[in-house]
Amino acid sequence: MISTEQRVSLSRKIRAHIELADPVTWISPVLVCFCGALASGYERGFDWTRPDHWWLMLLGALMTGPLGTGFSQSINDYFDRELDAINDPQRPIPAGILTLNEARWNWIVLGTATMLVSLVFGQPLIVVLAFVGIVLSVIYSMPPIKLKKHFWLGPPAVGLGYVSMSWLAGHLIFAPLTWQSVVVALINGGLAAGLLFLNDIKSVEGDRKLGLKSLTVAIGVKRTLIVAYVTINTFEALLMILALVWGQYWVALFMLLALVAPIYNQIKLYREPTQQNYVRYLLASNPFVALIQIISGFLVGGYFG
Numbered sequence: 001m002i003s004t005e006q007r008v009s010l011s012r013k014i015r016a017h018i019e020l021a022d023p024v025t026w027i028s029p030v031l032v033c034f035c036g037a038l039a040s041g042y043e044r045g046f047d048w049t050r051p052d053h054w055w056l057m058l059l060g061a062l063m064t065g066p067l068g069t070g071f072s073q074s075i076n077d078y079f080d081r082e083l084d085a086i087n088d089p090q091r092p093i094p095a096g097i098l099t100l101n102e103a104r105w106n107w108i109v110l111g112t113a114t115m116l117v118s119l120v121f122g123q124p125l126i127v128v129l130a131f132v133g134i135v136l137s138v139i140y141s142m143p144p145i146k147l148k149k150h151f152w153l154g155p156p157a158v159g160l161g162y163v164s165m166s167w168l169a170g171h172l173i174f175a176p177l178t179w180q181s182v183v184v185a186l187i188n189g190g191l192a193a194g195l196l197f198l199n200d201i202k203s204v205e206g207d208r209k210l211g212l213k214s215l216t217v218a219i220g221v222k223r224t225l226i227v228a229y230v231t232i233n234t235f236e237a238l239l240m241i242l243a244l245v246w247g248q249y250w251v252a253l254f255m256l257l258a259l260v261a262p263i264y265n266q267i268k269l270y271r272e273p274t275q276q277n278y279v280r281y282l283l284a285s286n287p288f289v290a291l292i293q294i295i296s297g298f299l300v301g302g303y304f305g
Helices: 010-021 023-039 051-079 081-087 100-120 124-141 154-172 179-209 215-219 221-245 249-260 263-271 275-300
Strands: none
Touching: 010 023, 010 051, 010 100, 023 051, 023 154, 023 179, 023 275, 051 081, 051 100, 051 124, 051 154, 100 124, 124 154, 154 179, 179 215, 179 221, 179 275, 215 221, 221 249, 221 263, 221 275, 249 275, 263 275
């Protein structure tokens, strides 16, 4: 921690507060909230032609992305500051740019704002989803529960909070939930959990030093890759099967392509688990994941007939 806190400029402090909320992580919840809106249906739910619906959509994106996800990232940085000092010492807290009190206020404000925005929609279930999302974020990062210490629980909790709940909130803004939307929201959350199993690989060094038993620490890099691949491929296959059952064969064909296309990079990463191959795999798979989410929103919303 730097002792010359007074020399940190106001603009740098502001940037550090934004960094705590980690804007890159907002993309997925915002996208999935939009997918949930699509799943509400083009006839009874989200209407592209109504400006007020777009404003509601943007408000939902604000709630699930910068505020809700920002809260989860901020509180995670706060309680992972010792781990970040090893894995990522340039983060605002270990770098000394923000004090612990300033960092605490960051997640308090974001969490409060999340709950306040959830009230605007006038839907009790959206408020419940926002509250459960806040609770999941807290118990994921905060001792003594700290779900991220329990490697079989952490990624599913994040997949549920980031993806499934963002999807359901986006749907509820415009229409009551359907069972099809709930099922697809949970499947997409499971798919996200598979990607999060991979995330443990990046921080394995710091996890070992601090005694944090992540999945990679517990079973090794290659076995972690197998768990991640099986999880990702299983949930993609479930979406493909659903499309087939619902008679949307070209959607099922795309899901098959999304399942098969990254296999080469999966094998390469397994054989040589280097950072370069890890990045290559993410670049090969993440665009397909985003397209899967969008297409599954159109699928549930009845846009394909």
